[in-house]
Amino acid sequence: MHYLMLLARATEERLEILSRQGHVNGGVYRSLGQEGAAVGTAYALRASTDGTGDVMTYLIRDTGAIFTHGGEPIDYLRHYLARETSLSGGRETGVHFTDFPRGLVGPISHLGTMVEVMAGITWAFRLKGEGRVGMAYLGDGGSSTGEFHEGLNFAAVQECPMVMVLEANGYAFSTPTDKQTRVKRLADKAVGYGIPGEQVDGNDVVACYEAAARAVARARAGEGASLLEVVTFRRRGHAQHDAQDYVPPEQLAYWEARDPIDRFRDRLLGEGWATPEELLELERRAHLESEEAAEQALAEPLPEGSTAVDHIYTDIDLPHPWTRFRNPDPHAL
Amino acid sequence: MHYLMLLARATEERLEILSRQGHVNGGVYRSLGQEGAAVGTAYALRASTDGTGDVMTYLIRDTGAIFTHGGEPIDYLRHYLARETSLSGGRETGVHFTDFPRGLVGPISHLGTMVEVMAGITWAFRLKGEGRVGMAYLGDGGSSTGEFHEGLNFAAVQECPMVMVLEANGYAFSTPTDKQTRVKRLADKAVGYGIPGEQVDGNDVVACYEAAARAVARARAGEGASLLEVVTFRRRGHAQHDAQDYVPPEQLAYWEARDPIDRFRDRLLGEGWATPEELLELERRAHLESEEAAEQALAEPLPEGSTAVDHIYTDIDLPHPWTRFRNPDPHAL
Amino acid sequence: MSTHHARTKGRPGHVTKTERGEPVGFLDAIAEGLFEEMERDERVVLLGEDVGVYGGAFKLTSGFQGYFGPGRVFDTPISESGFTGAAAGAAHMGLRPVVEMQFMDFISSAYSVVTNYLATSLWRGAGPMPVVIRGPVGAGGRSGAFHAQSVEMAFFHTPGLKIVYPSTPRDAKGLVKAAIRDDNPVIFEEHKLLYRNPKLREVLPREDYDIPIGKARTVRAGSDLTIVSYGRMVHLCTDAAERLDVEDGLDVEILDLRTLLPLDVDAIAESLQRTNRLLVVHEDTRTGGIAGEISMRVNERAFEWLDAPIARVTAIDSPIPYASTLEDYFLPQVEDVITAARYLAAY
Amino acid sequence: MSTHHARTKGRPGHVTKTERGEPVGFLDAIAEGLFEEMERDERVVLLGEDVGVYGGAFKLTSGFQGYFGPGRVFDTPISESGFTGAAAGAAHMGLRPVVEMQFMDFISSAYSVVTNYLATSLWRGAGPMPVVIRGPVGAGGRSGAFHAQSVEMAFFHTPGLKIVYPSTPRDAKGLVKAAIRDDNPVIFEEHKLLYRNPKLREVLPREDYDIPIGKARTVRAGSDLTIVSYGRMVHLCTDAAERLDVEDGLDVEILDLRTLLPLDVDAIAESLQRTNRLLVVHEDTRTGGIAGEISMRVNERAFEWLDAPIARVTAIDSPIPYASTLEDYFLPQVEDVITAARYLAAY
Ligand SMILES: Cc1ncc(C[n+]2csc(CCOP(=O)(O)OP(=O)(O)O)c2C)c(N)n1
């Protein structure tokens, strides 16, 4: 888990550098300070590479979850860099990539939608009796959407093997959580769906793992959906252009002192589970892996423009714009 | 309150007769058995005829609430009968009529939408410091919509003076409540919004009034939104064409024995608040009032067909279909 | 599937009419198509409000739950967005869901998930999206602004979707089967005034058949004028054409689009080449209706063949009114089609 | 209003440029219009995600909350349907809400309430509905399929709505004021690539003005060909027209629709009567784009004046791709306009 957190942080740092160098056209989002929540919860799932394992759908701040569930820095960077080799062929932005063999379901931007989709995925698991589990991530802000309500209610009523992770990270863009909801604990939102809700220290990667493992076990045992709130903090702005002046410095300092990676490092050392040298080596490896991925992705081409007409339907070819034909004539359409 | 319940039942019975006689084109919905919940809750509001009182938005099974808040059988029947004199000029169906002077806001069919609208109405009350309160009705089924979630969450966060009444009447069309939600008490849905939730016997009109009065008082005192669940039962099919074979006869019998009108009559008599003669007289009056309203509405004309192009914009006149001009020519459009 | 439920009941009667050689109405034809596909392919599942125990507001799926079990046919909460999104998720996992909207008007609550998620799945690299969203549409039944909408133009502008709108039992059955077999999301519109119209009943082929999505049908061949229409209006146009034949000696060709997206421009152009006059008739409101796209396509493909302007007969730009007088004025009537045809013929 | 908050801060700098005689860009022009209307009429309130403290994702309303107070400018939960419906409710009670969609792509979540509730309010007898829904639209900025959509055609087919889509600071300011003063719901689209485009900066009138909704503007008079366009594409068309003038001696007239609904057919017909050739250019995708309705209207009103088919240049029928190579291919380019104009001129 420590390596996965380091890898998430290193890869995002690498992404930021690439962005500053002008290689990334779209928005760049950081999960700084939330790596423990992402890695710990995802660690409770069964990964696979053949499409038979558990499934997750993640959002912009779940880099750690993606890597934990088998996604690789190269997938992540190719996607941000819009490479032809990316899992969407450069068509989709940021982390919006899907890799069914690994059980990774990429989101669309519209928050809440993926809760509905994951309800359906896990409903299919239940129908087929496959014993698989699905996990969906969403922010404090995202849980204000009607889609969250309809999706989680569906999963609850249908007793779908689904774990809903709500990431309470203080803000939705600039909006503090108390402007999103009047509840003090997002875990309380479980009550309205008649499912268990638990709150956990999101910067304690082990606690996150343990709480998620309980919810996953429940789901796998046929006991239906549950909700897990991970309490953490977004230590960077919403995206790279957001200086987050609206966040009081004390709040930032408070959470910096509780960095999930630092905390786990201290624990590993304190319990004698690892030596400082081993941890340094992990850090070095994480940087190396993300650096190599960046180099590889950078070397790969962008997609060919004229392929923009492809992949709209499984069975219909769309025309190229008539103005780009050799003999431009709309009759040819 | 007794009269209002009687009036609701009598008017709906009259409507059914009109429907059987072929006077009603659209669907006809009954609130049989739910009159106590509708009247009792609405009784807690301040009615007005000049647009300064409290506001409510109701649904198909809230005839009693409409009458309690100042709506009249003639408005109700004109609307069902699509008369030119109806509050929408015959354009809208069933109970979809709005009467702002009386504080009646008619719904659209899409369940949940009115929760959002009422959140905004009461938000405006708060902003203007008017001390007015708004009440919105919705069924157990309607509370599965994303609109319910977004609307109530808005009202909760913005501390709007709003009372959300959830009518737990056993079914949403043919779907029993346990297929809508996994919660056993709809009142528990309040928890996820951080607002008070209360459950009340919906067939006890006085209890409904008292519970609603508490919620209204809280709203008026600036303490924000709350949720009130009225537990009742829909004793007729969803609409007149639904024989409700899916409802077990024992369930029907159970609730018939707990009819809100019968219960209140017994109480009025038992407490010595009224004599049997007085109650019979009320019943006679209710029938008379609804009968007179029916007669009046029946005598009124349908709207003129060609007015179908009106009332789309406040400031733009739409063309009539060119094929109906004396010299049919699309150039004239 | 491991949860394959024991069949508690036999085949419902309304889906075995073809087997029994009986003529089939519009609603039953759709039910037959749906039922046969569910028998043929256990990945097909059915969800929506009241589709299970009750069999749907129009009883189209009556008896399906008893036959296929509550795993494959089930009642959802009132959550059009939620269960449509769930259908998408189930499709990701290999199922082929058919979603019923109790009235298609309520698909508006699922507008985001349909246009942003389902329609883009293949393109986003998330694979095929074999989901059919079907339900009743259409005005004329005095059901007002929210139980009678046409929804085609809400989705016509969304690449990735297909939109099907049949007008006869034969087409409805073949197209619902094609829609279920399609790997793209399909919006399937069923005019509720056709459901139990006795005039439409017809004996259907006993063998399995489908009707290809994307192909129009020539309802009536003619040489003087082409009318392009779809849904209930096809029958109105047929009535008009018969009167125009008798009263004016006009020989009208009628094309039933059947599929709105993708649009069968080839069929329209081919017809126009012979008739040189085009009238589009749709029940949907005027501004932004499909007549526009047809007009643009004809300009691109067949402008030189036009001897008269393209004309249209449509509903008024208004929500659908409830009062009979207003609704009749709002909707296209046979007289409107006749008037427009005469105008074009005389042009 | 009793909750009129003490003004904690002065006027934000970006809304006082006209007062100071400085040229104003597209974003600031909208901000000025909004600000002036809020000063003029205390019933105008502003709500949306992050519009308050932060001033909106594009900082358009920066400083508004400090000036007008958190009662009139406030941050909502992430609930596009919820806060749009709430705006409707507030409008019923006499307010005139302006709703910001952080990106207009997210209005899809409010599709039902906009089309079913807001658009029908007057018609249902629930009175006027003075709500403006505004926000950034438009591709070209590498922001992908969900932060760059054009939303006009999602609403163009809904009677009761108006749709405004300006292309210059002057129009944007005048139209946002007109939209706020309008008693009908208005969808107001702002192309994000125009927001800070320095070339668009212009000095605006000091006096209060509005631009009437429903009227197109002649950007460039010409006699050989009419190009109808709107939004960012207007500038692309201007570039093309200049090249066509120099390279081909073609005299191109450009109409900027400014309002899409209601469509200014009079202006199009009037222009066509002189040029006899029509090209429609829109950034939105092709099938079901506004070119269709324009084509149909021209058939109805001005068919005899056409000396060539109506042609269109549009984006490809696809979600908006992220990679620069794909997005450039997806979008109409100056070359496309030039090619299409030459085709029509030579027809
Ligand atoms: C339906 C919808 N509305 C608006 C947005 C724009 N948006 C993107 S991220 C974001 C804030 C999300 O906050 P939260 O859910 O708390 O997640 P966090 O960024 O804190 O991880 C917003 C408003 C969106 N993506 N989807």
Ligand SMILES: Cc1ncc(C[n+]2csc(CCOP(=O)(O)OP(=O)(O)O)c2C)c(N)n1
């Ligand atoms: C969004 C939406 N979906 C579907 C419908 C169709 N519909 C009308 S009433 C109804 C059942 C409502 O049940 P409930 O909310 O419990 O109210 P009740 O009829 O029991 O009073 C349904 C499904 C609708 N009106 N709105």
Ligand SMILES: [Mg+2]
């Ligand atoms: Mg957050």
Ligand SMILES: [Mg+2]
């Ligand atoms: Mg109910």
